[in-house]
Amino acid sequence: MVHYIEMIDQPSTEPSTRDRIVTTARELFFDQGYNATGISEILKKSGAHSGSLYHYFPTKEDLLMAVLQQYKELLQPMVIGPARERASQPIDRIFAVLHGYRLLLEATDFRLGCPIGNLALEVSNSHPAPRALICENFDGWMDQVRTLIEEASGSLPPDTDIDRLAVLLLSTMEGAVMLARTYRSFEPFDQSVLALREHFEQLSLLGTTWSKPKNLEK
Amino acid sequence: MVHYIEMIDQPSTEPSTRDRIVTTARELFFDQGYNATGISEILKKSGAHSGSLYHYFPTKEDLLMAVLQQYKELLQPMVIGPARERASQPIDRIFAVLHGYRLLLEATDFRLGCPIGNLALEVSNSHPAPRALICENFDGWMDQVRTLIEEASGSLPPDTDIDRLAVLLLSTMEGAVMLARTYRSFEPFDQSVLALREHFEQLSLLGTTWSKPKNLEK
DNA sequence: GTCTATACAACGATAGAC
DNA sequence: GTCTATCGTTGTATAGAC
Secondary structure (H helix, E strand, O other): OHHHHHHHHOOOOOOOHHHHHHHHHHHHHHHHOOOOOOHHHHHHHHOOOHHHHHHHOOOHHHHHHHHHHHHHHHHHHHHHHHHHHHOOOHHHHHHHHHHHHHHHHHHOOOOOOOHHHHHHHHHOOOOHHHHHHHHHHHHHHHHHHHHHHHHOHHHOOOOOOHHHHHHHHHHHHHHHHHHHHHHOOOHHHHHHHHHHHHHHHHHHHHHHHOOOOOOOOO | OHHHHHHHHOOOOOOOHHHHHHHHHHHHHHHHOOOOOOHHHHHHHHOOOHHHHHHHOOOHHHHHHHHHHHHHHHHHHHHHHHHHHHOOOHHHHHHHHHHHHHHHHHHOOOOOOOHHHHHHHHHOOOOHHHHHHHHHHHHHHHHHHHHHHHHOHHHOOOOOOHHHHHHHHHHHHHHHHHHHHHHOOOHHHHHHHHHHHHHHHHHHHHHHHOOOOOOOOO
């Protein structure tokens, strides 16, 4: 609420103290995890002081929630949008989203994968409120991917379960990123994505040869 | 080294102090994560005292490595063996392994998923030595699953890439467990597994009909 | 190998001046 | 809203008697 007003009132000036704190916390949580990142570290890197941080965020958990809220807002401009621009064909756009995570692994030498996945495993048991926000992040991802799948449905059998496919893509991506980061190798990621590709190719095959006239348009 | 002697010398008596410490640490790391678990908590729950713990494990990281070593030894008796006994058909045995994780999610109300996956994301960036042991755990899992796939290769196309399939199963399982734990719901897990089932069914279809006349059967 | 006592740094969080 | 100073606790790890 105050948040939106700030975004309007400060169109293109330097970021507010609050935003610097959230962004810094996001970066540190991403790289080191939630528990391994101390408040003092966030203060030092952001240049803010403890009085300011605790003015905005009464507890560390509140700061985590602001970070997760920011991730929700970054999904479109940072993940989905760029992926859409990198590919023109419907099915390629789906895999362009996955490829985005590979680019991140590459750019960070396997340090950074999916920030939501990291936090999901670390805080789900102990922090119920952030856990709900993590669900919303996953929901947003699957919503977007579902849309991409729908746009590609011409190449899929008419009875394809799109929700199921979106869940499969998210599950496999999360696991593949986990393995790549652990092995410090693209191989498990690439193999997983390739296997998904084959699955989609099989579906395409079924979609074009199976049904009756259905998708004989052009 | 001393480890094996102890196992032989104490066939069925109560566990050694060392073993109690490792097992307790394993349970706490599993439920709470590595960073969120304090040494004092391990000492309290195991009944050991700090002098004993630091006698065996000079640092907390050394204890983590002993835990990861124990996981390697538990893979067969706790994961693969039971799965093999729960199913008789080759392909069913593969999915019985995945189902084992569902049973664990169910038994723990979604608190516990895959212990290796949890630790992988939490410590890979900061703890190189444990990271190597996590790789060995993943390797062991994929070795076992690869064997299960080979045993089922009669139902698969002859050119099936078995390694790739094993990686896909691990990636998807890890992601599916992550989502189930986050949502506190079986749905993402079940949907992911169902999608994998469909992938295997497609492969079976190709395996039996392919060889010659493409897919013009029936 | 096991126990008690404790060192010392880092943690999350607070108080109060400005 | 920002700053400094600091509280009380917990963190990992040690020392030394037995």
